[in-house]
Amino acid sequence: MTRLLFALMLFVSSGADAHQPEMDMAPRWGGGYGFQTRVEHFDDVTTTWVEGVYTWDKSVRATFKLPYRDGELGDLILGLPLKKYVNDGPKTANWSITPSVQLPTGDRGEWDTGVSFSYSSETPSFYQLYDLYTWGDRTGLDINAGFAFPGKGSGTFALWDVSLLTSDQGDRVQTGPVFVYFKKNMMFRAEYKHLVYERDSDWEGGFFNIGIGFVY
Amino acid sequence: MIYRFKALALLIALSSSPALAQDYVIHVNGIVCEFCSLGVTKKVSKLPFIDHSKFDRGVQVEIENQLVTIAVKPDAELDKDALFAAIESGGYNPVEIFELTSDGERKAYQP
Numbered sequence: 496m497t498r499l500l501f502a503l504m505l506f507v508s509s510g511a512d513a514h515q516p517e518m519d520m521a522p523r524w525g526g527g528y529g530f531q532t533r534v535e536h537f538d539d540v541t542t543t544w545v546e547g548v549y550t551w552d553k554s555v556r557a558t559f560k561l562p563y564r565d566g567e568l569g570d571l572i573l574g575l576p577l578k579k580y581v582n583d584g585p586k587t588a589n590w591s592i593t594p595s596v597q598l599p600t601g602d603r604g605e606w607d608t609g610v611s612f613s614y615s616s617e618t619p620s621f622y623q624l625y626d627l628y629t630w631g632d633r634t635g636l637d638i639n640a641g642f643a644f645p646g647k648g649s650g651t652f653a654l655w656d657v658s659l660l661t662s663d664q665g666d667r668v669q670t671g672p673v674f675v676y677f678k679k680n681m682m683f684r685a686e687y688k689h690l691v692y693e694r695d696s697d698w699e700g701g702f703f704n705i706g707i708g709f710v711y
Numbered sequence: 712m713i714y715r716f717k718a719l720a721l722l723i724a725l726s727s728s729p730a731l732a733q734d735y736v737i738h739v740n741g742i743v744c745e746f747c748s749l750g751v752t753k754k755v756s757k758l759p760f761i762d763h764s765k766f767d768r769g770v771q772v773e774i775e776n777q778l779v780t781i782a783v784k785p786d787a788e789l790d791k792d793a794l795f796a797a798i799e800s801g802g803y804n805p806v807e808i809f810e811l812t813s814d815g816e817r818k819a820y821q822p
Contacts (some may be wrong), residue, residue: 617747650745710746
């Protein structure tokens with residue numbers, strides 16, 4: 496039962512707190528779209544995600560996230576990121592609100608809803624993202640910040656992630672490095688977060704996430 | 712022999728220089744990441760007056776200085792409104808446009 500609760504929590508929270516820059520940075524052009532797949536592992540549970548995004552205009556996007564675990568598809572999560580961009584000289588920033596709904600498409604499917612509020616800004620050499628989200632009894636804050644190393648047609652980001660979560664299943668703080676590499680329209684991301692604090696839970700071990708995505 | 716070498720070097724320098732009369736530079740606010748700016752290249756390169764034989768489909772993004780350089784076909788005329796609309800659709804805000812002279816200098820764009 497405990498494992499099932501953990502699995503359900505991962506299903507619904509991962510869509511909100513495991514960011515991929517592809518969903519935030521790109522595509523920000525009208526008619527742009529992208530796909531990505533990533534694998535995450537935490538607390539002896541491995542989940543593969545297939546995700547996609549479509550951008551009508553830089554201020555309106557639609558996303559989907561579909562998890563796959565233990566040979567079963569999970570619940571589909573649909574999101575509607577609404578963004579307000581500010582382009583100011585050598586800096587771009589956006590405020591975002593993302594209402595999301597989880598559809599009971601999985602074997603243990605259930606409806607759920609969530610919303611996140613985020614802010615990110617970027618210069619040629621620095622990137623930061625703050626995301627406050629809530630899903631049912633779960634509330635979390637995710638912070639990504641670090642340096643960008645642009646190349647010619649490619650680039651690298653070296654970020655640090657801090658994730659805080661409070662829920663009926665317990666509270667936790669995880670932190671660790673994030674490595675991002677892009678070349679043309681491909682982005683690769685790998686991250687590890689160490690569980691530095693937990694309360695009233697049985698969580699243990701680190702969080703691993705590795706993914707690759709493409710935008711068009 | 713030396714003159715031939717100098718002439719050849721000059722020819723190579725001229726042929727590889729991006730600073731030709733049909734190139735324009737646009738200052739674009741917020742264009743600080745090549746991955747995020749793919750849309751600008753995508754949108755601008757679709758414009759009918761863009762010369763695809765230069766740069767990346769006729770477009771070069773310089774994120775360090777928030778500049779976009781475009782190559783315009785020799786027999787075509789730049790449409791500033793369409794260009795700015797394409798950059799807006801690519802997710803950014805164009806500020807001003809300059810014409811590149813043959814020696815690489817920028818001068819104010821006169822339609």
